[in-house]
Amino acid sequence: MxxxxxxxxxxxxxxxxxxxxxxxxxxxxxxxxxxxxxxxxxxxxxxxxxxxxxxxxxxxxxxxxxxxxxxxxxxxxxxxxxxxxxxxxxxxxxxxxxQLPFEVADYVDFYASEHHASNLGRLFRPDAPDPLTPNWKHLPIGYHGRSASIVVSGTDVVRPCGQRLPPGASAPVVGPSVRLDVEVELGFVVGTGSPLGSRIATADAGDHLFGAVLFNDWSARDIQAWEYVPLGPFLGKSFASTVSPWVVPMAALEGARVPVPGQEPVVPYLAMEEPWGLDIDLALAVNGEVVSRPPYAATYWSPAQMLAHLTVNGAPTRTGDLFASGTVSGPAAGQQGSLIEIGEGFLQDGDEVVISGEARLADGRRVGFGEAVGRVVPALPMVEGQREEEQADV
Missing domain, CATH: 2.30.30.230 (Fumarylacetoacetase, N-terminal domain)
Known part of the structure; x- marks a missing residue:
């Protein structure tokens, strides 16, 4: 046929x-x-x-x-x-x-969108002279997440529980997150790894990067806000992340390469003759309504720079490693990649989130990524002293 x-x-x-x-x-x-x-x-x-x-x-x-x-x-x-x-x-x-298309080895999430970082800086540090932290344009900031909590599109997401500090309270409470959010991201899959003690140069990224996926780094903003000082995101992130079921080969995205937004001079190991990003149109829909269209082309750090930074200290990489871009946001209204930036509330139980995307090639054709879909289901009950399997039967 x-x-x-x-x-x-x-x-x-x-x-x-x-x-x-x-x-x-x-x-x-x-x-x-x-x-x-x-x-x-x-x-x-x-x-x-x-x-x-x-x-x-x-x-x-x-x-x-x-x-x-x-x-x-x-x-x-x-x-x-x-x-x-x-x-x-x-x-x-x-x-x-x-199914989940690859076995995830290690997982790192970056913070590579200047517009997203600036939006959050203005929200969390309104009195600061610069919404970006002093290190932001010197290195791709990132955190290590839990590879075991990465799930394929279509998997339900259980509302996470944890500690949070309600507004005006002097002590934390324990229970389901009430500020559950999404993050529209692009993920990159490492095909061939590098040994402990070595580094991957920006020019050699093509020897290691196999393909790209859509990525949703579900985020419990209230749990994250209470826990992240001084070591960063932990339980507010590690309960679930959703990937699309299709891995688009990097070879299919060659024609979608575009220059990254103008970078300030970077340290030598991050330098590139022509730092490249990707012209990818993303969309975020909640319960069937598109609420945002973030452009990946606005992302500050190149995937090659993220990979180089990930290994500059000699950290090894393995087949199946995944690193994500962090929330993708653009400069204009309607281009924010998270609900906290949009400012219209957080997710309720039963809400369905769909992230979709297409790359635009130089010849006018488009490269589809499919969708990363997840539906929020209620938290498991918190019952002190019971085993997890017993709680599930309450």
Whole structure:
């Protein structure tokens, strides 16, 4: 059979994002398989190319093979998908169940949008002469999160509990967050790692970066505000982060590269001849209503600079490492990437959040990312002295 897609389809041959899927006929003991999206279909890469590396349940084994292999497979897929396909390898997108596409090794979240950082600086430090902290334009600020709490699109998010200090109170209370927020972000997946004690130069980022995903760093602002001094975000972030099910290869985004906003002189290990960002239009919708359209092109720090900073101290990287951009916000009204910036309240139980995005290529075509979807469900009851499994039955 042949899959016909138009040149303008955001999931055409110029994109070919990777995902991991189960078909309706799969048995529970059968590992999910790697597929590539073409239009409204998912094509099994292992069956199409005759390679068992795509039948291991995640993208990690393939990503670990390195950039030459990534390019070879992309070329083979482009050629094969333009012709007749074995019927057994093709599934309609609506009929499969998409899984977390890769095993997340380590996870770091950055704070790379100057507009977001300035917006929060004005909110939290209204009397400061500069909304940015003194270090902000010298290094990409980041924090380490919990990789085990990263979930695929469509997974419900349980409202987190923790300590918070209500306005005017002198002591904290314990219970569900009442200021649950979202953060519209882009995440980058490390395909090949680097050993302990080494560094990745900005010019070498392409040898390590496999692809990009949509990312929602759910945030309990009240828990975070009470805990983050002096060591930064912890329980206010680690309860869940949502990724889109499709990993868009960096090769598909070459034509979306744009200069980053003008940077001040940076230290040598962050210097780039032409610092690049990506022209990606993002959208945030709550309960079906689009409330913001953040532009990733407005982000100050390049993905290559984030990766270089992540390893400047000799920290190792591994296949499946994920680092995210931090909240993406633009300079104009309607471009804020979090509800706290929009200023119209926080999430209620039952609210559904959808982050979507498309990259704009220089030739006018678009590259689709799909969606990162999550629905807020009520917090588990807090009952002192009971085990977690007992609480769930209360």
């Amino acid at each position: 042949r899959i016909e897609v138009s040149r303008d389809d955001p999931f055409g041959l110029h994109n070919l994002p990777y995902g991991v899927y189960r078909s309706p006929d799969d048995q529970r003991d059968v590992a999910p398989r790697v597929g590539v999206r073409l239009g409204e279909h998912v094509v099994d890469v292992g069956l199409l190319l005759g390679d068992d590396v795509f039948a291991t349940g995640s993208l990690n084994a393939f990503m670990a093979q390195g950039p030459a292999r990534w390019a070879s497979v992309r070329g083979a897929l482009t050629e094969a998908l333009a012709g007749d396909l074995p019927e057994a390898s093709v599934h309609r997108l609506a009929e499969v169940t998409l």
